[in-house]
Amino acid sequence: MRVLMVSWEYPPVVVGGLGRHVHALATELAAAGHEVVVLSRQPAGTDATTHPTTDDVLDGVRVLRVAEDPPHLEFERDLVAWTLAMGHGMLRAALTRLAPWRPDVVHAHDWLVAHPAIALADVLEVPLVATIHATEAGRHAGWLSSPLSQQVHSAEWWLAQRADTLITCSAAMRSEVAELFEVDPEPIVVLHNGIAPRRWRASTARVRAVRERYAPGGAPVLLYLGRLEYEKGVQDLIAALPRIRRAHPGTRLVIAGTGTAHDQLVEAVAAHRVRRGVTFTGHLPDADLSALLRSADAVVLPSRYEPFGIVALEAAAAGAPLVASTAGGLGEVVLDRETGLSFRPGDVPGLAAAVGTVLSDPRAAARRARAARKRLGSAFEWSGIAAATAAVYAGAARGAATAHGRPKIPTGNAFGRA
Incomplete structure (x- = not known):
């Protein structure tokens, strides 16, 4: 099949897991x-002179990466205007360069790509498949109090209503999408994210060096990896x-990652008097992450x-023992x-107890x-997920x-909760 994917991030432009x-x-x-063909964008804050639109084939995929337009719009300050401008640039590039x-x-x-994706599906008269990776209401525990949250929610609602087929990454997300956007849950397809296990291998020497760097003397090492945002629950891990x-x-x-909650988490570390026991690494390259995971x-994951x-x-x-909340997926x-502790x-005491169980019984x-x-290999292998996605397209x-x-x-x- 001929597939046009529209995404606001695509490596090397990566904001999160999407x-x-x-890719x-x-x-x-x-x-x-x-x-x-993937229709995506150049890094935020650039322009057509520093980062012009490119059209390349990478790993067998044609990637049309769109330059930012001249207006001074910032992702952090002007999210909706920035998103609309990005969508306009994507639409122009697709209509003028792909034919x-x-x-x-x-x-x-x-x-974030609702506008160009809907417009292209309409103009080209082809089905629109949409994957809802997360929701604004979910990120804010069900509250849509700010004008920005209401604007984002309405764009999500439009995409969910307009799509000919909806995909979510978990059964929990299917229920969430159906409730929030007033769609029938039955036709929503659940396709999990996948993983390429070999990517996370690391040599024994590198693992030993990383462990000595972060926990000299053989002390137990706990790792949080991900974005530093309130909904990720890192504050609960620090409290525990x-x-x-x-x-x-x-x-x-x-704590490996970056995000808007970084300063609040640093304050929480000080408030709980654990500064000697916590290291913030910021963003790490994959090679370092592999070694850190294995060490x-x-x-x-206290989300x-x-x-x-x-x-x-x-x-x-990477073979690391898992302790995770039961949030969503x-x-x-x-x-x-079976595969970890939840x-x-x-639940800060529950989190502490689960970690204590892991440290007390390493076998x-x-x-x-x-x-x-x-x-x-059975549930999260990419070739199977891709085949299931192709079946959705067909x-x-x-x-x-x-x-x-x-x-x-x-x-x-x-969500109807108080």
Whole structure:
């Protein structure tokens, strides 16, 4: 099939897990013989003179990467205007540079590309498939109090309503999307994210060096890997650390990642008096991450909201013991007492107890880690996920054109919770 993927991030422009997901899916589809074009963007803050529009074939995928237009718009300051400008640039580039090539299907990844993806599907008269990777309401525990959140929610609603076929990365996300955007959950297809296990290998010498760097003297090492945002729950892990260190003296926590909550987390470390036990590494290259994952006594994922939890797959691929909350898709990725240990989101004592169990019984933790790694090949292998996605494309049918009004914005909690 001829597939046009529209994504606001694609390596080397990566903000979160979405960019890696689209890259893995696109390259796997191309390897299977499908003709894939990815429509994406140049880095934010650049322009057409420093980073002009490019059209290249990378790993078998044609990547049309669109330059930013001249207006001074910033992602952090002008999110909606910036997104609309990006969409306009994508639409112009696709219509002027891709012809006479024509896709059989347009695949949109999240609300930021709703405008160009919908327009291209309409103009080209082909089915629109949309993957909803996360929701604004989910990120804010159901509250849509700010004008920006309401704007994002309405764009998500439009994409969900307009798509001919919807995909989510977990059953939890399917329920969330159906409730928030007033769509029937039955036709929504659940396709998990995948992982390439060999990517996370590291030599014994490198693992030993990394462990000595972050925990000299053989102290237990806990690792959090991911974005530093409130919904990721890192504040709960920091709050649990004093309790963990009382039971297991010297335990070190390594926090790898960047995000808007960084300064608040530094303050939390000071407030809980664990500054000697916490290291913030910032962004790390994959080679260092591989060694860090393999050196950890436990990878802890304390999310309060998590559509899927691809870091759990990365930890499993590296053979690291997992401790994770049951938030969203994490409850489907980490099977409690089979492939890891789980706790309720926000439950600090439960988090501390689960980590303590791992540190007290490393043999059992290693058995669960082996089971998690074994499960990757059956449930999270990219070739199978790509084949299932291609089947979705083949079955997608273009619906009748429908005009949509504006959705009603909930005045209370969007999930009906107080």
